[in-house]
Amino acid sequence: MSRFKAVIFDLDGVITDTAHYHYLAWKRLAESEGVPFDEAFNEHLKGVDRMGSLDLILARGSRSYTQDEKLALADTKNRHYQQLIATMTPDDLLPGALRALEEVRAAGLKTGLASVSKNAFTVLDRLGIRDRFDYVVDAARIANSKPHPEIFLTAAQNLGVAPGDCLGVEDAVAGVASIKDAGMYAVGVGSPEVLTRADRVIPSLQKFSLQDY
Ligand code: G6P
Ligand code: MG
Numbered sequence: 001m002s003r004f005k006a007v008i009f010d011l012d013g014v015i016t017d018t019a020h021y022h023y024l025a026w027k028r029l030a031e032s033e034g035v036p037f038d039e040a041f042n043e044h045l046k047g048v049d050r051m052g053s054l055d056l057i058l059a060r061g062s063r064s065y066t067q068d069e070k071l072a073l074a075d076t077k078n079r080h081y082q083q084l085i086a087t088m089t090p091d092d093l094l095p096g097a098l099r100a101l102e103e104v105r106a107a108g109l110k111t112g113l114a115s116v117s118k119n120a121f122t123v124l125d126r127l128g129i130r131d132r133f134d135y136v137v138d139a140a141r142i143a144n145s146k147p148h149p150e151i152f153l154t155a156a157q158n159l160g161v162a163p164g165d166c167l168g169v170e171d172a173v174a175g176v177a178s179i180k181d182a183g184m185y186a187v188g189v190g191s192p193e194v195l196t197r198a199d200r201v202i203p204s205l206q207k208f209s210l211q212d213y
Contacts, residue, residue, distance in 0.1 A: 006166045007110075008112035029073060090129075095206045156182070187202060
């Protein structure tokens with residue numbers, strides 16, 4: 001028996017390694033604009049929506065951009081990203097991801113997905129796991145990107161579960177903040193030095209076990 005009634009997962013960097021594809025696509029775009037880009041800076045972009053990420057990147061450069069230029073750059077990044085995800089298959093599920101989803105449902109809990117990526121449905125379909133979720137938040141309907149709690153609260157509401165009965169799983173600093181500010185239990189996937197607000201941190205979903213929380 002778990003004390004939770006639902007587990008709400010992030011997608012990029014938790015279920016599959018698309019966090020790396022976002023990194024590659026942003027790096028290509030940033031460098032074409034002469035903006036320095038590395039893994040450490042990328043950490044601030046995880047969980048942040050497309051335009052928000054672009055603003056953070058361009059703020060490191062020396063010139064200003066019109067809204068039309070920004071929209072064109074965001075579109076270019078998205079095309080780089082879509083090229084990278086086009087060849088994904090179920091083999092791109094991270095180790096332990098499918099087992100974790102199965103464990104949650106077998107224990108009678110609901111499963112939700114809370115990604116601010118507008119490509120999330122495409123990625124889920126490529127991985128063949130859309131039907132493993134009782135509710136997937138449509139990022140196009142979310143006004144506030146993580147770290148705002150809106151997306152996790154929306155998932156909980158549509159699953160019919162109170163936030164306090166939900167466990168959220170995230171690889172991003174902004175994502176863990178979103179879970180905590182929604183009033184949920186946060187399991188971080190990554191390093192405890194980075195995900196300092198998480199209630200527990202595991203290195204990957206291979207170590208996910210409901211009985212630990
Ligand atoms: C996720 C990723 C971010 C990405 C965002 C928007 O939150 O962690 O790195 O920028 O989704 O993704 P999109 O596919 O809509 O550009
Ligand atoms: Mg993520």
